[in-house]
Amino acid sequence: MLEIADIFRQYGDEYLGAFGKAMPSSHRRAFRDILSCRTQAMGGHLFVCDHCGREHYAYHSCRNRSCPKCHGRDMQDWLQDRHKELLPVRYFHIVFTLPQELRAVVRRYQKILYSVFMKAAAKSLMELAYDPHYLGGRIGLMAVLHTWTRTLTYHPHVHCLVPGGGVSDKGQWLRARKNHLVPVKALSKLFRGKFMALAASKLPDVKFPQAAWNQPWVVYCKPAVQGSQNILNYLGRYVHRVAITNSRILSISNGKVTFRYQNCGQSQWKTMTLTAQEFIRRFLQHVLPKAVHKVRYYGLWAPSNRRLLYHIQTVLGIEEPSSPPDTSDKPTDGSPAPAGQPCPHCGQGILLWVRRIPRQAPLERAPP
Numbered sequence: 001m002l003e004i005a006d007i008f009r010q011y012g013d014e015y016l017g018a019f020g021k022a023m024p025s026s027h028r029r030a031f032r033d034i035l036s037c038r039t040q041a042m043g044g045h046l047f048v049c050d051h052c053g054r055e056h057y058a059y060h061s062c063r064n065r066s067c068p069k070c071h072g073r074d075m076q077d078w079l080q081d082r083h084k085e086l087l088p089v090r091y092f093h094i095v096f097t098l099p100q101e102l103r104a105v106v107r108r109y110q111k112i113l114y115s116v117f118m119k120a121a122a123k124s125l126m127e128l129a130y131d132p133h134y135l136g137g138r139i140g141l142m143a144v145l146h147t148w149t150r151t152l153t154y155h156p157h158v159h160c161l162v163p164g165g166g167v168s169d170k171g172q173w174l175r176a177r178k179n180h181l182v183p184v185k186a187l188s189k190l191f192r193g194k195f196m197a198l199a200a201s202k203l204p205d206v207k208f209p210q211a212a213w214n215q216p217w218v219v220y221c222k223p224a225v226q227g228s229q230n231i232l233n234y235l236g237r238y239v240h241r242v243a244i245t246n247s248r249i250l251s252i253s254n255g256k257v258t259f260r261y262q263n264c265g266q267s268q269w270k271t272m273t274l275t276a277q278e279f280i281r282r283f284l285q286h287v288l289p290k291a292v293h294k295v296r297y298y299g300l301w302a303p304s305n306r307r308l309l310y311h312i313q314t315v316l317g318i319e320e321p322s323s324p325p326d327t328s329d330k331p332t333d334g335s336p337a338p339a340g341q342p343c344p345h346c347g348q349g350i351l352l353w354v355r356r357i358p359r360q361a362p363l364e365r366a367p368p
Helices: 004-022 025-036 072-083 100-108 110-130 184-202 210-214 228-239 276-284 303-315
Strands: 044-049 055-059 091-097 140-148 154-163 165-167 173-175 219-223 249-253 256-262 269-275 295-299 351-357
Touching (some): 004 025, 004 276, 025 276, 091 110, 100 110, 100 154, 100 210, 110 140, 140 228, 184 210, 184 219, 256 276, 269 276
Antiparallel strands (some): 044 055, 044 351, 091 154, 091 219, 140 154, 140 295, 249 256, 256 269
């Protein structure tokens, strides 16, 4: 299967020669780690089959959060932990989007404005929900930052999973209406004002485009009719995955990369061909700066309010969290296979651990 690393190996030197001096440190780190992931450079383990004697090399993962080959198991663990926190209520899926006029300045000041973006979305939503005209209680929400479209263009937006209810000042659970949490138009205006105010306070010397004030900001809010668990699985792909998976890459040749994608809301697959340099540029623009958190928890789901969350679970009749969904068919992160597994070559023997392979400089050709 073709990989992002193959594109970096073939065309990375040309890209680094043209843009290397201007690349952020996070991009350089991701570039280097993806090239080294599961190669001899990372070190690993050597196993041998006790039946056919064939040697099997299992190299370590790079663990970079922008690597498409890592974090499969992390996603499973994250989903199981979040499943324990779900309440037996209807959930809402809310998406906050920044206007086109702001995307250039947000990309320039990512480390500051991504945090502002998520905080403004959460505060706007919690403030409206606390208004007695709408819900009148404290809500919880999980916000996940997403920066790409399916063709890898830059499109920052935040997905939120919100329970359909909140806690009153007296500790009672207030259930939201069936298909309505807060008014979208009011939420959009409040979000716009909070974002611009927070951004101006964090970056007082930066001039933000005036055109951003002259249009409504897009906020999507719908009940999660497909079920909270399905929305959670959907968001989990953003938490521990990157802009494109290796399975979507169809060909790499003549300085061009062809990959497949689906338009939003359509089941039909399409293909797109970009120059290798443009593909690398699009991929790297979604590498987040160091210390920027992609997922954040607010309100009832904030770490400081976990006791209140458990109290609400008790009020709603949850004595023990239900068993998490079976994720055994989900892809793993491909970390070294432990001894005792069947030999993938002959299928009859068992893999025995031989020795640990230390980290070292990558060779032109790794062992088979």
